[in-house]
Amino acid sequence: MRFASLLLSIGLLIPACLGVRYETLTSKYKKNILKITDANYQNLLNNEDFDIVLYLTASSPQVGCVLCNEFQPVFEQLAASFYENLETHGLGSDDTKLIFAYSDFPDSRKLFQQLALNNVPKVYYYNAQQGIGLKPSDEFMFMSTDLLSTLTSWLVAKTHLSPELFNLRTKVNYTELLLTFCIVFGLGVTIILNYKRVLAIITNKRGWQALSILLVILFTSGYMFNLIRNTQYIRTNKDGSNIYFIGGHQAQLGVETQIISVIYGLFCAGMVILVDLFKKFDNAKLRLFSSVGLSIGLFVLYSILVTCFHAKNTGYPYWLLKF
Amino acid sequence: MVSLIDNEGYLRVDPTLLKLVKLLLLTLIFVSVSFAAVSSRLFSVIRFESIIHEFDPWFNFRATKHLVNTSFYEFLNWFDDKTWYPLGRVTGGTLYPGLMVTSSVIYHILKFVGLPVDIRNICVLLAPAFSSITSVAMYLLTLEVTSTTPTLKHKKTAALFSAFLMGITPGYISRSVAGSYDNEAIAITLLLVTFFLWVKSVNTGSIFYGALTAMFYFYMVSAWGGYVFITNIIPLHVFILLLMGRFDYKIYTSYCTWYALGTLMSMQIPFVGFLPIRSNDHMAAFGVFGLLQLVLLVSYLKDTLSPTKFVRLMFAFSAVVATVGISGLVLATKMGWIAPWTGRFYSLWDTNYAKVHIPIIASVSEHQPTPWSSFFFDLNFMIWLFPVGVYFCFQELSNPAVFVIVYSVLGSYFAGVMVRLMLTLAPIVCVCAGITLGRLFNIYLDVKDELSSWWNNKESQDSLFTLLSKMVVSATFVFYLVFYVQHCTWVTSNAYSSPSVVLASRNPDGSQLLIDDYREAYYWLRMNTPEDAKVMAWWDYGYQIGGMADRTTFVDNNTWNNTHIATVGRAMATSEDKAEVIMRQLDVDYVLVIFGGLIGYSGDDINKFLWMVRISEGIWPEEISERNYFTDRGAYRVDDLATDAMKNSLMYKLSFYRFGDAYNGLDPVDRVRQQKLSSSYAKSITLDVMEEAFTSENWIVRIYKLKNRDNFGRDLIDIGKKDRKQQSKRTKRMLSRKKPTLDLRV
CATH class of the missing domain: 3.40.50.12610 (Rossmann fold)
Structure with a gap:
């Protein structure tokens, strides 16, 4: 009987010995977020010594995961702040054993396979007390819009650590500050030295004219929509062909704005020439050819615009020229 | 004698008759524009019935009924215990009363004249009625801009075009069909009248027009929360004029008159109250007001003092002003007297702010950004005439032309950020498109010289060529105008004429x-x-x-x-x-x-x-x-x-x-x-x-x-x-x- 229990306790101990100790890890990865790959995941995730917050991501541009890239800095900042809070500010007690780790898809295909993931990003929490294996004790839900605060409250709830540990620490970046100062100072000096030239640029009517027209064209071709919604630049079909316009007034691609702003720019140039034409050309024949040519050009341009609009609004009944 | 043929063979007509004909034509044009504007807004009344649309108009309708049945003071003191149960709502103090007052005044006038019209019908038809006034205001605004800018010739043509374009543009119809009894129904009219009076008062420098601007500004404040747009665009206009070194007493007089009277009057609206001296939306107007006083003082000192003394004084003066200004701002913010950095401030510049922090704003689709297709949908070919108009305004930067430019850039930014601000962009687009079209048609439809020279000298090929080129260009643009009418009618009939209280659908056999x-x-x-x-x-x-x-x-x-x-x-x-x-x-x-x-x-x-x-x-x-x-x-x-x-x-x-x-x-x-x-x-x-x-x-x-x-x-x-x-x-x-x-x- 005694023998059996001894065996049992040895059996329980072995995996713990196989796993990595918290102290060794923290001395190695000081203040840094731990990277988990195919090489080390077995050891790390099968431990009973410390808790792990694991962020699973696919940061490579081929995958094109927008949320992953958006979330990465948030997670890193939180991890860095946590370690700093722990060490320098002594907020945690001695048995605070929490490791922030992340794993990127290309380096840990095996792990992703074992976890049977079919979408990223994910944040898993591995509790040291709750058994061995790859199955996480809990998963963070990417639902809210304010990811940082929900992640913090989720972590506080899971780890039962004091919320102060997760307070963000923003580092003052002195080099950047110095650089900004230098740039501002340099700019100021150049402006004062070349006062007249700068004044000439600022008071140049043409410059302001171009700027205003550019802004008007940009805003009316949906630039702000792209900026606010972080839209995709272009979409690709399964057969590799590109989609330049997606239907509906609720969505838009980055390339749409570019195409439309070019069309508007051409319109603007054509109209200006057309209106000022009669002052410029004395020859009546030349006038005829250019005005007829411009009219045709504008008509074709307008037809292209209407065709583009058809791609957005399929129920639109009018066509100029069908392309 | 009305007309006679003089000895050179020309027909001479009495100038008064010519004026009469001109007036008749002008009236005819306005009648047709009004007719087009009103009738294109009646789709929903014809298809469904005379009914109030959607959601907010129902509240406005209910409030109007309350106003008609009680007195004005009772209306301002209205505590509504039938909403927000069990809290209730201080309705009189939390609404813009302009719309309700307007329709109740119309109701009472009609009743006094002996034409008792049901209050519901007044409410339903208020927006179309105001749309025809809008096109008149549009005409006046464009005329004022073009007639004071010498390079923008052909003023009347441009003004008439802009009135016509404004009458039926879907960007404006979207908020003013019959039955959409909302604040915007009268607010756009007031916006245009205010801007017209503002441009007029800058041109003339008269206190009278400045005071009129303030009056209509007050009316606008009483009608729509979007009055903040005026509160910011007028100071910006003045500020840019100051930067351009255009300071004169005309600007000083008109701005100070408008600001002082307008602010005092706007504070009489219970819902607005002390906002004009507290909130960030109004800070720009206040700042420019202070700046104008300083500029005036400086220009006075410059005339009286010697140059060295002036420079010395200037340095001391600017240092004092800067320290007092900044410390005053910080102190007032700290003490909580003013709130320059509220949520709405962020939501205009960083538009993601609202999405993250205020879910109730994010849940309203009107706060979405605008894709390019919406611009085309609401403005049709004006959207590509718009930048051309801005280009022409730059040819001579008169004060009104600067106003048009400032409005264009700012308006298109706001319309790009929020779909519903398309409404404030539409007027300036019409002005710019009107200027462009007016100019174009004045060049290309004017075939008098070519015809006469061709008539006199049939051999001349030059005039024939010119004639032909003019006709081609005119024909294409007449076609675009026809297309514009088609587009507007289609959009209005399909997208903007559903009351959303009654839904239209089709039976399998196609009947409605x-x-x-x-x-x-x-x-x-x-x-x-x-x-x-x-x-x-x-x-x-x-x-x-x-x-x-x-x-x-x-x-x-x-x-x-x-x-x-x-x-x-x-x-x-x-x-x-x-x-x-x-x-x-x-x-x-x-x-x-x-x-x-x-x-x-x-x-x-x-x-x-x-x-x-x-x-x-x-x-x-x-x-x-x-x-x-x-x-x-x-x-x-x-x-x-x-x-x-x-x-x-x-x-x-x-x-x-x-x-x-x-x-x-x-x-x-x-x-x-x-x-x-x-x-x-x-x-x-x-x-x-x-x-x-x-x-x-x-x-x-x-x-x-x-x-x-x-x-x-x-x-x-x-x-x-x-x-x-x-x-x-x-x-x-x-x-x-x-x-x-x-x-x-x-």
């Missing part, structure tokens, strides 16, 4: 089918419930219930109390037993839900349900979590595979209760979500604390009554459970075999 469930249900409420019955519904329907059913509501489209809205959302999102507690605390009598699953009406409550969850999660995150309403795979399901939180939520039960009965034992299909419920599951959706009171013809509106408490103090849910258990197997079998005839109102 009107779905009038809303009014049916509201009428039922009005006739069949006690007058003090309290109806709980999502806030979208608050104004309609108040306006059409005349019953007390808990939350409405005013959305002033987020917690109260979240409470209603929580009652809808939690299970029946918890919801019962909330409803008893709120003293609910009836619950109204919108359900489109039977006929496929996508704007129903199940689709809005996530906003209820989100908004209540913001207040009670430990109780309600959005994640629980999605399946493990992240799908939003309402069928057998829905999550428990979904299945147990009150909203779900109210929507799908007895849903199976409509399908006679077949598997019911939710036609909005395209999901099939099994008939056995559909039968298992039960309600214990509520009972069905009314379901409209197409099941769009469903009304439930909260059951009274059990007489013996038993739990209603326990009773329900026991009842269901007691149905023995035999009766169950009987039931399934018998298939009772269903009392369905189809």
